[in-house]
Amino acid sequence: MMDWTDRHCRYFLRLLSPSVRLYTEMITTAALLHGDSGRLLAFDAAEHPLALQLGGAEPRELARCAVLGRQAGHDEINLNVGCPSDRVQSGRFGACLMAEPALVADCVAAMKAAVDVPVTVKTRIGIDDRDSYAALADFTRRLVEAGVDGLIVHARKAWLQGLSPKQNREVPPLDYARVYRLKRDFPAQEIWLNGGVKTVADTEGHLQQVDGVMIGREAYHNPWLLAQLEQRFTGAPSPTREAVVQRLLPYVEQQLAQGVRLQQIARHMLGLYHGVPGARAWRRTLSERAHRRGAGPEVIEAALAAVTGATVSTG
Numbered sequence: 001m002m003d004w005t006d007r008h009c010r011y012f013l014r015l016l017s018p019s020v021r022l023y024t025e026m027i028t029t030a031a032l033l034h035g036d037s038g039r040l041l042a043f044d045a046a047e048h049p050l051a052l053q054l055g056g057a058e059p060r061e062l063a064r065c066a067v068l069g070r071q072a073g074h075d076e077i078n079l080n081v082g083c084p085s086d087r088v089q090s091g092r093f094g095a096c097l098m099a100e101p102a103l104v105a106d107c108v109a110a111m112k113a114a115v116d117v118p119v120t121v122k123t124r125i126g127i128d129d130r131d132s133y134a135a136l137a138d139f140t141r142r143l144v145e146a147g148v149d150g151l152i153v154h155a156r157k158a159w160l161q162g163l164s165p166k167q168n169r170e171v172p173p174l175d176y177a178r179v180y181r182l183k184r185d186f187p188a189q190e191i192w193l194n195g196g197v198k199t200v201a202d203t204e205g206h207l208q209q210v211d212g213v214m215i216g217r218e219a220y221h222n223p224w225l226l227a228q229l230e231q232r233f234t235g236a237p238s239p240t241r242e243a244v245v246q247r248l249l250p251y252v253e254q255q256l257a258q259g260v261r262l263q264q265i266a267r268h269m270l271g272l273y274h275g276v277p278g279a280r281a282w283r284r285t286l287s288e289r290a291h292r293r294g295a296g297p298e299v300i301e302a303a304l305a306a307v308t309g310a311t312v313s314t315g
């Protein structure tokens with residue numbers, strides 16, 4: 001998720017769930033081809049399985065970027081056909097590509113020809129007045145013909161004019177039935193549902209109908225959900241939150257030694273105690289101290305101690 005997630009976030013989330021597939025935020029072909037691709041694609045080996053999400057609309061450029069991602073070690077290449085921001089629209093990619101199914105099919109075919117890992121597409125159920133089921137099914141059929149390995153469908157349409165990206169994640173209603181229907185009509189196609197999934201029970205329900213679920217905001221605000229999902233779907237015993245934090249500390253030290261500031265890592269951890277005693281003490285300690293100059297692992301240890309103190313004092 002652009003501006004929210006990064007490699008530090010993914011490293012932390014991986015400690016909560018060894019099995020979930022993690023996705024990078026969208027990285028544009030322009031940034032990769034003209035910017036510091038080494039930095040943009042860097043990740044820790046612990047983050048596997050990891051998908052690189054690309055933003056672009058030019059088949060040859062996307063193929064070149066897919067190769068860069070593959071060379072960097074990504075396990076899947078995903079094309080963003082769901083982002084409605086103005087900046088993305090001015091580049092004629094993201095959600096507005098739903099209006100150009102033939103072009104998206106060319107993009108998928110070009111990436112498929114270039115790499116040996118799955119090539120997937122993240123999309124919406126529709127855009128603007130192009131929001132019929134027939135249009136979604138036609139779009140899907142073309143991607144299937146182009147060899148797409150999986151489709152992640154955000155179960156709401158996007159309005160390309162008049163709504164901000166944030167509103168486009170909240171205002172258009174969720175229509176899960178449409179994604180379920182798509183799976184019924186394309187039974188051989190891997191189809192994952194995205195949008196508004198918040199609990200293990202939500203996930204279980206959707207998995208009766210589709211092959212997978214992608215979780216965005218809830219995984220960020222309440223990352224413990226990933227540990228709960230890991231336990232539910234693999235049977236692995238859940239670690240304690242404290243054990244997860246302890247396992248993160250060597251990474252923190254290693255990153256600080258390379259010039260990363262504690263705040264860049266700690267900001268992703270604020271929600272770890274979401275909904276349990278000590279949450280406020282944890283958040284407060286990290287938010288007040290992690291940004292200070294020279295802040296190190298001792299701040300995280302102090303936050304843990306604050307949780308324990310809060311837990312004891314609240315009984």
Ligand SMILES: Cc1cc2nc3c(=O)[nH]c(=O)nc-3n(C[C@H](O)[C@H](O)[C@H](O)COP(=O)(O)O)c2cc1C
Pocket residue numbers: 001002003004024025026053080082083122154169194195196197214215216217218
């Ligand atoms: C801050 C923010 C940034 C996002 N950036 C991306 C992105 O880079 N690529 C993408 O496919 N979706 C992005 N999304 C959308 C989410 O992936 C997801 O589709 C949407 O939030 C609905 O799922 P959720 O209800 O589980 O969050 C972003 C969402 C937020 C809140």
